Amino acid sequence: MIPREIQRQIQTLLTEFPAVAILGPRQVGKTTLADAIAKTMKSKSVYLDLELPSDLSKLHEPEQYFELHKGKLIILDEIQRAPELFSILRGVIDHRKREGYTSGQFLILGSASLDLLKQSSESLAGRIAFTELTGLSINETYNHKTDNINRLWLRGGFPDSYTAPSDQSSFRWRSNFISTYLERDIPQLGSRIPATTLRRLWTMLAHSQGSQVNMSTLATGLDTSVTSIKRYLDLLEDLLLIRTLRPWAGNIGKRLVKSPKVYIRDSGLTHSLLNLITMDDLLGHTIAGLSWEGFVMENMLSNLKLGSTPWFYRTSAGAEIDLIIEKPGGGNFAIEIKKSLTPVLSKGFYHACEDVRAVERFVVYPGTEEYSIGNGVIAIPVGNAMQLLQ
Incomplete structure (x- = not known):
């Protein structure tokens, strides 16, 4: 097992809250993490997979079942299959509070975010x-050497994909994952969107990874309406498969772009949708630069400090910043992401930094040394990028 950085945080939350939810896409390692957490608990635990009829039947009388296992950590996996349990959990938690049970009662795992949160x-x-449990990060795979980071970039952060014995077997795993998600998992959530339509949309997003989304272009390409495209994108974001990055909305008297940028959150899925199997395939493709940008950004945002807000910045005149982090205590970090070992920044970046009054300026690159490139900008290795935001 590859230890997950979030484990300690979840263990702390279990000492503070009666219930803790771990959200993340399928196969990202939620069940494995829950099992590791259960082994650290003083009390015994009970695990129920709500996709299994045999486990679901145990909750025919849920209050009685929870009472029978009072004092144990009860793990409920794929909770979105039984949303009616939420109202029952409320009553059970409130009743137990009066009996002195205040924390560490339920660990809830879910593969969808918005509906589950609602x-x-x-x-x-x-x-x-x-x-939220994301794919494996650069820090979690330990070795910050270039070949190791490239492996994570190529294969993505799903544990079974990253640890596959070869690039070819990793690619097959991801291809099957995509097909299963489209043909089985999404329809089970009640969506009636054709699998072929979602695959085409997902592939179009892969081709335009990290670009500003044009709803009309997507609608024309899929022969559907803009309203439908918005609904499809909401679904993919709800399933934690894409990330929407909003444009900075500061009032600076500039003509700012208004369309968000969309990233497929796992770089390995991006490469599978584009049929890129090896590192040679990836480096020879026009998407390499934007794929690297999305990979680094996802690693950084998975470590984002509570209360910080991510944006991107772009004006019609060409001033641009890949990532702005608005800190909770005030002050903006301006971050540019470059694949080159000798990163060069455009004048537009410096103009943009003045526009947003950036207090810190960084360029993240795949090298191994941290150094100043002048004008207040620090070049930092990608392996150190996550600590920047903590």
Whole structure:
């Protein structure tokens, strides 16, 4: 098992809240992480996979079942299959609170975010803490040498894909993952969007990784309406498969672009959708630069400090910053991401830094040394990028 950085945070939350939810896409390692956490608990644990009829049947009388296992950590996997449990959990938690049970009762795992948050926020407000498990990060794979980072970039952060014995087997795993998600998992969530339509949309997003989304172009390409495209994108974001980065909205009297940028969150899925199997395939493709940008950004944002807000900045005149981090205590970090070992910044970046009054300026690159490139900009290795935001 590759230890996950978020484990300690979840263990702390279990000492503070009656319920903790781990959200993340399928196969990202939620069940393995939950098992590792359960082994650290003083009390025994109970695991239920709500996709299994045999486990679901145990909750025919959920209150009785929870009472039978009171004092144990109860792990409920794929909770979106039984959203009716949320209202029951509220009553159980409140009843137990009067008996002196205040924390560490339920660990809830889910593969969808918005619907799950909506259900729980109505029923478990103040009783549940949320965390998100992303794919394996650069820090979690330990070795910050270029070949190791490139492997993670090529294969993505899904554990089974990253640890596959070869690039070819990793590619096959991701291809099957995509097909299963489109043909089985998404329809089970109640979506009636054709799998072929979603695959085409997902592939179009891969080709334009990290670009500003043009709803009309996507709608024309799929022969559908802009309204439908928005609904499809919301679904993919709900499933934690894409990330939407909003343009900075500061009032500076400039003509700012308004369309968000969209990234497929896992670089390995991006490469599978584009049929890029090896590092040679990837480096020879026009998407390499934007794929690297999305890979680094996802690693950084997975470490984003609570209360910080990510943006990008672009004006019609060409001033641009890949990533702005608005810090909770004030002050903006301006971050440019470059694949080159000798990064060069455009005048537009410096103009943009003045526009947003950036207090810190960085360029993240795949080298191994940290150094100044002048004009207040520090070049930092990608392996150090996550610590920058903590």
